Amino acid sequence: MTTSAEIHRGLAGVVVDTTEISTVIQETNSLTYRGYPVQDLAARYSFEEVAHLLWYGELPDARRLAEFRAAERALRPLDRTTAELLARLPETCHPMDVLRTAVSFFGAEDPTEGDGSPAAHHAKALNLLAKLPTVVAADQRRRRGLDPVAPDPGLGYAENFFHMCFGGVPDPDVVRCFEISLVLYAEHSFNASTFTARVVTSTLSDLYSAVTAAVGALKGPLHGGANEAVMHMLEEIGDPARAEEWLEEALAAKRKIMGFGHRVYRHGDSRVPIMQDALDRLVARAADPEVTRLATLHAALRRAVRARKGIHPNLDYPAGLAYHLMGFDTPVFTPVFVMSRVTGWTAHITEQLAHNALIRPLAAYAGPGQRPVPIAR
Ligand SMILES: CC(=O)SCCNC(=O)CCNC(=O)[C@H](O)C(C)(C)COP(=O)(O)OP(=O)(O)OC[C@H]1O[C@@H](n2cnc3c(N)ncnc32)[C@H](O)[C@@H]1OP(=O)(O)O
Numbered sequence: 001m002t003t004s005a006e007i008h009r010g011l012a013g014v015v016v017d018t019t020e021i022s023t024v025i026q027e028t029n030s031l032t033y034r035g036y037p038v039q040d041l042a043a044r045y046s047f048e049e050v051a052h053l054l055w056y057g058e059l060p061d062a063r064r065l066a067e068f069r070a071a072e073r074a075l076r077p078l079d080r081t082t083a084e085l086l087a088r089l090p091e092t093c094h095p096m097d098v099l100r101t102a103v104s105f106f107g108a109e110d111p112t113e114g115d116g117s118p119a120a121h122h123a124k125a126l127n128l129l130a131k132l133p134t135v136v137a138a139d140q141r142r143r144r145g146l147d148p149v150a151p152d153p154g155l156g157y158a159e160n161f162f163h164m165c166f167g168g169v170p171d172p173d174v175v176r177c178f179e180i181s182l183v184l185y186a187e188h189s190f191n192a193s194t195f196t197a198r199v200v201t202s203t204l205s206d207l208y209s210a211v212t213a214a215v216g217a218l219k220g221p222l223h224g225g226a227n228e229a230v231m232h233m234l235e236e237i238g239d240p241a242r243a244e245e246w247l248e249e250a251l252a253a254k255r256k257i258m259g260f261g262h263r264v265y266r267h268g269d270s271r272v273p274i275m276q277d278a279l280d281r282l283v284a285r286a287a288d289p290e291v292t293r294l295a296t297l298h299a300a301l302r303r304a305v306r307a308r309k310g311i312h313p314n315l316d317y318p319a320g321l322a323y324h325l326m327g328f329d330t331p332v333f334t335p336v337f338v339m340s341r342v343t344g345w346t347a348h349i350t351e352q353l354a355h356n357a358l359i360r361p362l363a364a365y366a367g368p369g370q371r372p373v374p375i376a377r
């Protein structure tokens with residue numbers, strides 16, 4: 001080691017910059033977007049209004065919201081080249097790979113890719129917000145052997161996604177639970193994927209490159225991939241009566257329990273009570289023994305992890321099961337997270353550019369000391 005500098009592995013506890021977009025308030029275990037508590041936003045506002053808030057700093061008035069909605073709805077269809085390209089990707093690849101490829105391709109197709117002005121950024125961000133659900137829905141249908149369903153400009157963001165996935169819109173309670181999840185997933189300060197987007201942006205690279213990299217960062221099971229991993233874990237456990245025994249075995253094998261723990265929250269994720277409440281409503285309305293079994297297992301594991309390790313669930317824990325009950329295929333859960341988080345990522349990309357400093361930390365060298373190269377080879 002060539003330096004005695006303090007090492008912060010994983011940048012834990014390191015404050016690298018300021019942000020005006022969101023903050024976790026540890027004292028009250030709360031999260032605000034541009035100053036508004038996320039609980040209140042989830043209860044009273046649509047996802048489109050929250051996207052506007054994150055990008056422009058204020059909730060839209062009625063006229064501005066109508067314009068914003070009209071612009072988003074007009075941008076939803078994919079052009080033929082994109083649709084054909086995505087349909088050619090192997091079905092063995094993960095839907096997050098499809099999404100990552102789609103974002104990269106949107107950049108390659110955009111002649112204004114390098115324009116980093118705030119106006120150009122907002123246009124690109126809106127384009128991604130509008131098109132990503134079309135990509136995710138078409139991909140889920142393709143894997144089910146079905147043709148894509150065209151977006152419906154008469155439907156809101158959340159409703160239209162159900163329409164494109166399933167060819168119909170479920171009852172408003174289900175749509176509302178989905179919309180709540182989108183609001184909760186939209187933004188979370190300097191999480192790993194957002195920080196990735198900021199690192200890429202700090203080199204003055206373009207927005208599509210930053211979002212492509214962020215999709216890659218979100219895919220991992222320690223971050224967004226956990227909502228999908230939660231479902232696999234519940235399937236592996238199977239029987240609610242096995243939750244405690246399974247947990248002991250998993251901990252003995254040094255496995256991480258998916259959907260539990262958090263780098264920032266030490267006393268529980270502020271978003272969980274709202275999402276758990278939405279999940280409970282989905283379970284109650286299903287009135288189905290299989291759904292009850294899953295919900296019982298979900299609750300049993302939550303209690304067991306709390307009792308055994310003192311660890312709380314994070315947002316991915318209730319969101320994973322909620323997406324399953326809404327009918328989405330498990331590999332689509334993290335892409336749905338992307339559809340929402342693209343708002344936070346792009347808000348941060350714009351903020352990073354406005355006060356840019358190249359992000360380039362130092363490392364404490366721990367390799368061999370300087371030595372002569374061998375003379376004979
Ligand atoms: C939307 C999101 O991205 S939320 C996060 C989603 N990710 C997950 O749900 C994956 C499971 N969780 C985890 O792996 C971790 O809790 C993380 C990655 C989220 C946070 O990790 P860190 O802040 O680095 O905490 P760290 O891993 O050091 O955990 C501290 C202690 O709690 C334990 N711990 C934390 N989370 C878990 C978990 N899910 N399962 C088992 N043990 C855990 C660790 O083993 C460690 O114990 P130790 O001190 O005895 O070694």
Ligand SMILES: O=C([O-])CC(=O)C(=O)O
Pocket residue numbers: 185187188190191192223263264314315
């Ligand atoms: O903040 C984090 O580290 C992870 C998280 O909860 C999120 O990105 O929503």
